């Protein structure tokens with residue numbers, strides 16, 4: 217035991233004598249480990265972020281959107297001169313059928329859109345997507361309210377002129393993060409801002425570009441009517457969509473999977489044109505997770521290559537070192553070193569470089585990913601296994617890349633080694 | 638006197654294409670405390686014999702008894718142990734490890750014997766002192782002269798208190814005067830009872846020994862004890 221310790225000290229001593237060479241050799245492992253850790257951290261961060269964005273949609277939800285059918289024919293539209301009426305999309309009849317026939321529907325929210333110009337002193341006159349929603353909308357979609365509150369049942373009942381806007385709009389239109397209490401004019405009518413939500417989940421079918429503004433459903437109908445009338449190119453068009461978006465909240469994930477086909481068959485029975493889209497976030501989440509696992513493996517493999525390259529570097533240096541120190545090996549053998557002693561010495565030199573390199577790599581790997589936050593546009597997440605894993609890999613690389621040169625050293629014939637120039 | 642070394646019909650053949658018989662049926666008995674010089678022309682088998690005696694190699698045929706034990710059929714590990722505990726080596730080109738200090742070089746046999754660090758330091762300091770390098774213990778070999786390096790090597794060879802001190806041309810890389818100094822150290826050691834086997838091709842160096850054997854084509858050609866050769870070489 218004492219001797220083993222002595223040989224280990226000897227290996228350290230020999231490394232310290234060739235400090236520059238040892239440090240340069242170690243560098244390969246440092247970079248390898250640190251890139252494995254950084255890649256894992258960035259990958260995990262990206263993965264968590266996209267999972268979070270998706271889970272906002274709710275794994276228990278089924279989301280249905282009305283879409284304009286491909287041909288310009290209308291379902292039930294009479295046209296006066298110069299005016300065309302488009303009538304399509306999800307209807308209240310569909311909603312009633314679904315709620316009555318699909319098992320496991322706990323709750324639902326409906327959305328009724330209208331596009332109007334909004335006005336505020338700082339950012340006048342742009343087109344905004346006003347969404348009349350039911351109060352449970354924010355809950356069902358797990359929207360995060362960053363300040364103020366969402367529309368309540370009372371607001372709905374009294375058709376209050378209240379609105380909820382996004383952070384993006386708060387920044388661009390009001391140049392502040394908390395414009396609660398201020399007034400936004402929608403088609404000339406004043407609405408009081410009562411809350412701000414973090415962001416709109418991208419998969420919902422609307423984007424921040426649309427400038428969504430949420431108002432109570434009843435207010436929307438009262439102030440803007442159910443039929444949306446637009447002037448375009450001197451022609452008036454109107455759209456009559458009963459429900460623009462329907463969000464079903466199911467009991468659990470298994471009722472999502474059993475209920476979705478029932479919803480689809482009801483819709484197929486009620487509509488002969490494709491004027492609706494059904495989206496199941498759970499399936500998206502599952503697909504995303506599967507895709508994520510593949511990416512994880514690819515990233516890990518790429519990062520591991522740098523470790524392997526580092527290992528080859530170590531093996532190369534150790535082989536050169538064995539040749540260079542052939543005579544030293546001969547002397548040690550002549551004076552009583554066993555093959556095992558020589559193996560331990562050289563193996564330990566390799567392992568010290570990789571272990572130390574791994575340690576430094578892990579330390580850098582712990583501190584560097586957060587600095588990359590702005591470069592890669594995600595918040596990297598560093599966890600303990602992410603540090604221990606690459607470190608153990610580095611130690612293993614040391615064993616693997618050190619063993620061959622060490623065995624070569626031990627296998628040298630003492631007489632020939634002593635004669636070596 | 639009890640023999641320290643006993644070679645019994647030892648033959649060493651190398652097989653490189655055709656077989657080369659480097660040692661041919663050699664018998665040798667070396668009693669304890671003897672100072673033996675091995676001479677012979679180049680290629681006569683001196684180094685081969687010393688390597689065998691030093692347990693760096695095994696005879697192809699015959700027996701080798703070291704301190705009464707048959708060491709001709711030991712395993713590699715066992716040979717390492719024998720070298721470590723019973724033999725001391727002094728080489729022509731010193732063979733010190735350049736990046737280690739004088740003390741660390743001297744203590745190397747004890748290092749592989751598993752002797753505790755503190756005891757090793759004491760022993761190596763004592764031996765360094767003995768060969769006259771008490772003030773150079775923390776120096777490294779490249780900072781020493783040839784004679785000083787050979788003294789370090791001698792101290793190293795003695796650190797495990799070996800049965801036999803083996804030296805292959807110990808003065809080969811030194812000038813005559815330094816060589817004589819080293820021979821003085823050898824004589825001193827022999828005086829105190831150390832058995833010494835030395836390969837040399839210089840008669841004045843061999844003249845320091847009690848007994849001189851000459852090899853020729855792997856055979857012992859002559860075996861002369863004491864003063865005769867010395868008288869002749871001194872004229």
Ligand SMILES: Nc1ncnc2c1ncn2[C@@H]1O[C@H](COP(=O)(O)OP(=O)(O)OP(=O)(O)O)[C@@H](O)[C@H]1O
Nearest residue numbers: 651653657659677678679680681682683684685686
């Ligand atoms: N490893 C080997 N393989 C093949 N032949 C060898 C080997 N070592 C020695 N020999 C041969 O054995 C013979 C004796 O060699 P050895 O080295 O013992 O001579 P030496 O007396 O030490 O010579 P020198 O005075 O030149 O050192 C020589 O013919 C040599 O070529």
Ligand SMILES: [Mg+2]
Nearest residue numbers: 683684685805
């Ligand atoms: Mg020779």
